[in-house]
Amino acid sequence: MRSSRILVVRLLLASLVLFLSACFAVTGDGISAIKSPATSSEKPADPSGWVLSNNLNQRQSETNNPIITASGLSDMSGYKVEVYFDATCSTLKGSATISGTSFSITNIFIADDNSEIGNKTFYGKIINTDNVSSNCTNLGLEYVFLNSHQLAFSNSKSIAINTAENKAFIVDSDLAALFEVDLTNGKKSILSNPSTGSGTSFISPTAVVLNSAETKAFVLDDEVDAIFEVDLASGNRSIVSDASTGTGSNFSGPVSIAVNSTETKAFVLDSTTDALLEVDLSSGNRSIVSNSSTGTGTNLSNPLSLFLNSAETKAFVVDSGAGALFEIDLTNGNRVTKSSGSTGSGTNFNTPSSVVLNSAETRAYVIDSGIDALFTINLTTGNRSILSNSSTGTGTNFDTPNSVVLNSAENKVFIIDSGIDELFEVDLSTGNRSIISSSSTGNGTTFLSPNSAVFNSTETKAYLTDTTLDIFFEVDLSTGNRSIISDSSTGTGTNFIAPNSVALKSNGTKAYIVDHGVYALFEVDLSTGNRTIISNSSNGTGDTLMAPISVVLNSAETKAFVVDYAAVALFEVDLVTGNRTTISNSSNGTGTSFNSPFALALNSAATKAFVVDFGIDALLEVDLSTGNRSIISNSSIGSGTNFDFPVSVVLNSAETKAYVTDKDLKAIFEVDLATGNRSILSSASIGNGTNFSLPVSTQINSAETKALVVDNDLQAVFEVDLATGLRVIKSK
Secondary structure, eight states: OHHHHHHHHHHHHHHHHHHHHHHEEEOTTSOEEEOOOOOTTSOOOOOOSOEETTTTTTOEEOOSSOOEEEOOOTTOTTOEEEEESSTTOOSEEEEEEOBTTBEEEOOOOOOSSGGGOEEEEEEEEEEOTTOOBOOOEEEEEEEEEOOTTOSOOSSEEEEEEOTTSSEEEEEETTTTEEEEEETTTOOEEEEEBTTBSSSSOOSSEEEEEEOTTSSEEEEEETTTTEEEEEETTTOOEEEEEBTTBSSSSOOSSEEEEEEOTTSSEEEEEETTTTEEEEEETTTOOEEEEEBTTBSSSSOOSSEEEEEEOTTSSEEEEEETTTTEEEEEETTTOOEEEEEBTTBSSSSOOSSEEEEEEOTTSSEEEEEETTTTEEEEEETTTOOEEEEEBTTBSSSSOOSSEEEEEEOTTSSEEEEEETTTTEEEEEETTTOOEEEEEOOOOSSSSOOSSEEEEEEOTTSSEEEEEETTTTEEEEEETTTOOEEEEEBTTBSSSSOOSSEEEEEEOTTSSEEEEEETTTTEEEEEETTTOOEEEEEBTTBSSSSOOSSEEEEEEOTTSSEEEEEETTTTEEEEEETTTOOEEEEEBTTBSOSSOOSSEEEEEEOTTSSEEEEEETTTTEEEEEETTTOOEEEEEBTTBSSSSOOSSEEEEEEOTTSSEEEEEETTTTEEEEEETTTOOEEEEEBTTBSOSSOOSSEEEEEEOTTSSEEEEEETTTTEEEEEETTTOOEEEEEO
């Protein structure tokens, strides 16, 4: 019995020794120390390898629910991951729990308004089950967030959709950009443009098609005259075929592209040479498939769109010059008319611009930008029926529909319209039209050719002219809403023909507008819209206005100073009598002569005028007492990027700087009036937001922090942050 007890004690002692040896170790100096076994209380490793989904990283996007994912995270199941926008990880933006070896953070939401616009840099940390956190770490992920409708189309040309039918890919020739549009919410992202992605820049992209893996886009450009391959993840561009890449007939006006199923060949329509070409995608070599010398049948005459049959033996081509749908045999180039004014019945085509076939290849869907309609064509008979237009189907009418694609269920089509910059979905059973993605901001009559704009005294409203609509607008800068102040139906007096520049009285009761169609200076009552001619050939004395293009008032508001483009002169106009005095021209004043003066600004003392002249690409100072002209800034005076086509100028309050709009460089300059030095404040490479397409006018707010910029092509009014160059659309 005793021996058994001794054995038990010995076993207990042995167990105790093993336990103590596990807990203690003898250091080099013989002192015992507690060992620290690895537990979940250890600080987790810092985040790495996290991914911003949907190719958002380094992009501009309207997406306000970005998703961050990661995988391959071993031994972390149950850990929490958190995302922040600040480097101290103080304000939580989204979180998730690691499940297995991966996670997806889907609860990041950004307010869809102007308050959140700007660069979003993501920081993250990992928190273990004992609530021990890793370091707050820059994830190397960022994108520029722009709220809905900020990434506006200007001249959308072509559309492709992915197989899941949740994304559209659209090229815009004015913006030189490839867009991705989320078809579930209409939000747009820029995938590739001159400031996104590397490689030769687009100038005027006209068509887009995807590869089968949907990792690349093939894009045509009718200014570069090339086929581009674009990596959809990075936006990087490489040229597949152009005058320097591949042999054969050069492109001259490529407008439509289709790629075969093996992705070894592309078929390209050229509307300038009226030809269908085949392109070897590995070499860039080009060969003519069909033109006036190759193949029989009616010649092509401004072909605009093609679609391959499933066997890839035929191309179906719409031709606006012939007003026809052709079938082209890809083996011999022979052309057969499938539908035209003399083939098939129904409404004739006017400007057929895009075609797609159903899967059975019995029917074609054609959009016509001349009569703003969607047709269906029976390919056996050539008979044409209108499926959707202003009289068929409900919803917003087409304006200039450019491109069409068919969904896989063949019950709807997606159409882009460059006239109103919208993406439509059309129900093929009813013709009903719904807008999937809009570029509009604010309500009211849409601009067509907006020009000069000025602030009211409280800078809550802008007043601007439209030279095509012949309208004088008021714009609420908080909502973007547009109201008509004066036009042929609003207010009395002589109608506008081509209203251009506007100046506003400080009390906000009257506006002064020059009209280069009426050759006159108008006074407009802002309360009634009534128009009174102050000065023209019948009102006031002096040299006649020929094409008045820009107007400003002196501080006493007794005189207007007018630049006349056709007279090549600067006038002073008495607002009481309408009398005109020629201040500076080839006969008045010395110095460099005007060539194409286009806009002016006045110093507060009304002793100097500053005039931009696009004929000599210069900013000039004019002494109003003598008419003498001196160049302040041009390619020889002042440093910085040279002007290319300056069209607008305004001064800061200290009269030390001028802000100049350059329409060809699509940029806003700041010019030091003492040195002539030029620096660009906002352009395609400076500042985020929709790039300018044709900026024509700039005004500066009283704090000199923001500019109001009118873009004629985009039919929009921008607010530009002068510190960052950020462009925000206020009304479109």
